[in-house]
Amino acid sequence: MAMVRQTRQRAAVIEVLQASREHPDASAIHAAVRERLPSVSLGTVYRTLDALVRDGVVVTLERAGQATRYDWREGTAHHHAVCRTCGQIFDVDAAALPGVPSANLPGGFRVTDIHLEFMGVCGDCQASTNQTP
Amino acid sequence: MAMVRQTRQRAAVIEVLQASREHPDASAIHAAVRERLPSVSLGTVYRTLDALVRDGVVVTLERAGQATRYDWREGTAHHHAVCRTCGQIFDVDAAALPGVPSANLPGGFRVTDIHLEFMGVCGDCQASTNQTP
DNA sequence: CTACTTGCAAAGATTTTGCACCTCA
DNA sequence: TGAGGTGCAAAATCTTTGCAAGTAG
Numbered sequence: 001m002a003m004v005r006q007t008r009q010r011a012a013v014i015e016v017l018q019a020s021r022e023h024p025d026a027s028a029i030h031a032a033v034r035e036r037l038p039s040v041s042l043g044t045v046y047r048t049l050d051a052l053v054r055d056g057v058v059v060t061l062e063r064a065g066q067a068t069r070y071d072w073r074e075g076t077a078h079h080h081a082v083c084r085t086c087g088q089i090f091d092v093d094a095a096a097l098p099g100v101p102s103a104n105l106p107g108g109f110r111v112t113d114i115h116l117e118f119m120g121v122c123g124d125c126q127a128s129t130n131q132t133p
Numbered sequence: 134m135a136m137v138r139q140t141r142q143r144a145a146v147i148e149v150l151q152a153s154r155e156h157p158d159a160s161a162i163h164a165a166v167r168e169r170l171p172s173v174s175l176g177t178v179y180r181t182l183d184a185l186v187r188d189g190v191v192v193t194l195e196r197a198g199q200a201t202r203y204d205w206r207e208g209t210a211h212h213h214a215v216c217r218t219c220g221q222i223f224d225v226d227a228a229a230l231p232g233v234p235s236a237n238l239p240g241g242f243r244v245t246d247i248h249l250e251f252m253g254v255c256g257d258c259q260a261s262t263n264q265t266p
Numbered sequence: 267c268t269a270c271t272t273g274c275a276a277a278g279a280t281t282t283t284g285c286a287c288c289t290c291a
Numbered sequence: 292t293g294a295g296g297t298g299c300a301a302a303a304t305c306t307t308t309g310c311a312a313g314t315a316g
Binding site for chain 1: 296
Binding site: 063111113116118 | 193195196197201214216217223225226237238239240241242243244245246247248249250251252253254255256257259260
């Protein structure tokens with residue numbers, strides 16, 4: 001079934017994801033991968049990311065109009081805090097949160113993953129509370 | 134400041150959102166609005182939705198590759214359960230969830246909104262567990 | 267009357283795909 | 292080998308924008 005063949009390209013994409021704590025988008029990943037394997041195409045990056053997401057080792061952070069950002073799940077579960085002003089994404093340790101129960105879900109719904117995002121304004125952006133010019 | 138002028142078009146978009154429990158995307162909203170005001174353009178729908186989101190009366194549900202879906206916040210806070218198989222989106226009453234604390238957030242981060250999504254497989258899709266043909 | 271809105275259509279951006287060649291297992 | 296992966300480039304989507312004309316207040 002989900003047999004995934006090991007290739008140079010995939011190894012590179014995975015390395016980039018593991019090395020980066022910046023929640024990069026496909027384009028940034030592509031650029032980073034190209035530093036080692038200049039011939040890798042953007043299409044391949046998308047296909048690889050897709051496979052990783054299906055495998056559950058990578059999660060996505062999607063914002064309309066902006067490119068999807070990808071996040072390597074390094075063992076520890078974590079969620080995200082997204083600044084609406086500067087767009088920066090911070091990690092939030094899930095351990096500090098009480099387990100979110102699957103209460104009140106529609107009948108028979110089986111949860112495989114929980115996406116929790118705190119939308120708001122980060123400290124830096126609050127500091128510079130100049131109304132947008 | 135955020136003075137929003139009342140227009141036929143905006144009223145129609147809001148009515149459609151309030152009437153729909155389907156989490157429609159911009160295109161579906163556009164179609165529904167056109168049943169009353171045939172001349173409304175898709176651009177206007179997007180601009181109106183944008184304003185409503187900024188106002189905080191509408192929240193978005195974003196999935197890469199697919200159109201953003203819009204959700205009227207009818208008083209009660211609620212979250213979502215998204216079926217990975219059929220794409221259907223169910224509401225989850227937030228009242229049943231314990232308050233998600235803002236613990237462990239980056240310094241000074243002020244939360245304005247919480248997006249919580251349960252990803253998984255709905256009962257119907259589990260029932261028909263035929264491997265995808 | 268005046269500033270804000272709208273329609274239209276074109277531009278932008280992101281993501282997906284078909285096809286011929288290449289490669290891992 | 293042979294099933295699956297890759298590159299390239301074009302296509303499909305979704306969303307944003309500029310501009311002239313319309314309209315709410």
